[in-house]
Amino acid sequence: MNKIITILKYCHFPGKLELANGGTLFLDEIGELSLEMQVKLLRALQEGEIYRIGGKKPIKVDIRVIVATNCDLEEMVRKGDFRSDLYYRLNIFPIHVTPLRERKKDIPLLVYTFLHELGGKYDYKVSTFNQEVMEVLDTYQWPGNIRELKNFIERLLIINESDDITASEILELLPNHNDHQARSLVDEKSNMKKERILETLEQTFGNKSITAKKLGISRATLYQRLKKYEING
Numbered sequence: 001m002n003k004i005i006t007i008l009k010y011c012h013f014p015g016k017l018e019l020a021n022g023g024t025l026f027l028d029e030i031g032e033l034s035l036e037m038q039v040k041l042l043r044a045l046q047e048g049e050i051y052r053i054g055g056k057k058p059i060k061v062d063i064r065v066i067v068a069t070n071c072d073l074e075e076m077v078r079k080g081d082f083r084s085d086l087y088y089r090l091n092i093f094p095i096h097v098t099p100l101r102e103r104k105k106d107i108p109l110l111v112y113t114f115l116h117e118l119g120g121k122y123d124y125k126v127s128t129f130n131q132e133v134m135e136v137l138d139t140y141q142w143p144g145n146i147r148e149l150k151n152f153i154e155r156l157l158i159i160n161e162s163d164d165i166t167a168s169e170i171l172e173l174l175p176n177h178n179d180h181q182a183r184s185l186v187d188e189k190s191n192m193k194k195e196r197i198l199e200t201l202e203q204t205f206g207n208k209s210i211t212a213k214k215l216g217i218s219r220a221t222l223y224q225r226l227k228k229y230e231i232n233g
Contacts, residue, residue, distance in 0.1 A: 004210075010207075015052065017044055017050050017061055017063060018050060018052070018061060019123065019218060020057055020061070020063050021061045021062060021063060022062055022063075023063070023064070024064045024065075024066060025035070025062070025063050025065050025066070026065075026066045026067075026068070026115075027065065027066070027068070028067075028068050028069075029040075029066045029069055029070075029071075030067035030069045030073075030090070031069040031070075031071030031073060031076060031082065032069075032071075035081075035083065036081065038083045038086050039047075039083070041086065042083060042085060042086045042089065043079060043137070044061065045063075045065065045086075045088070045089055046062060048061060048062065048213075055229060060089070067090055070192070073091075074087075086108075099142075099145055100142040100145045100146055100149065101141045101142055104138050107134070107137055107138055107149070108134060110129070110146060110149055110150075111128065111129060111134070111137065111153065112128050113147070114128060114149070114150050114153040114154070115128060115129075115153065117128055118153060118154050118157055119157070120158075120170055122154075122157040122158060123164070124157045124160075126165075127138070129165060130165075130167075132166070132167040133165055133166070133167050133170055135167070135171045136167045136174075137149075137170065140174055152173070152174075155170075155173065156173065163168075193230040194225075194231070197211070197229065197231060198231065199216065200214050200215055201227075201231075208222055208223070
């Protein structure tokens, strides 16, 4: 065992910069890089060479670096939390990704994609949500962008007991959603649903199986709505 430890002690293993030589290195969340590591990265980019830990000879590297961050690097530079020289060296071709709240047209496609991706995992066979649910999702600001939307869809599939998800359930799971328009919309739709259920029950003389069939929902969903709207019958 001592021999193995001794051998490892004197072996200098290549790091990420050396492994990326001749290729591209992607550094995510560059804004969280410590000032000490920023100096080392800057030196590698400026000089085109690195030193292995414990090494004595420089190693030439030719790397294309792509970085990503959700931080305001300019503000971090002003505060002294990010080196200005590293910022200007990295800021050669900036690409600004528009937040999800500014491209609401992408939400239906993303929801469809996540339902298709996660549906099999949770045995959820619906490929999309109804229009009311989509309208509520559209009014939410999604501060966590696509990642938050995907996590929300997964949480929804985990806790939902039926294939029929309502807009009011969406609002309950989004406690920070204070959009008055969305809540008014949900209340209005809920009243319309209650009236339709009462009307259909009257037409079928209280037969719940036929009522569910006419409404296009399962009996389990009908019973859930009867309980929710406090309809006795």
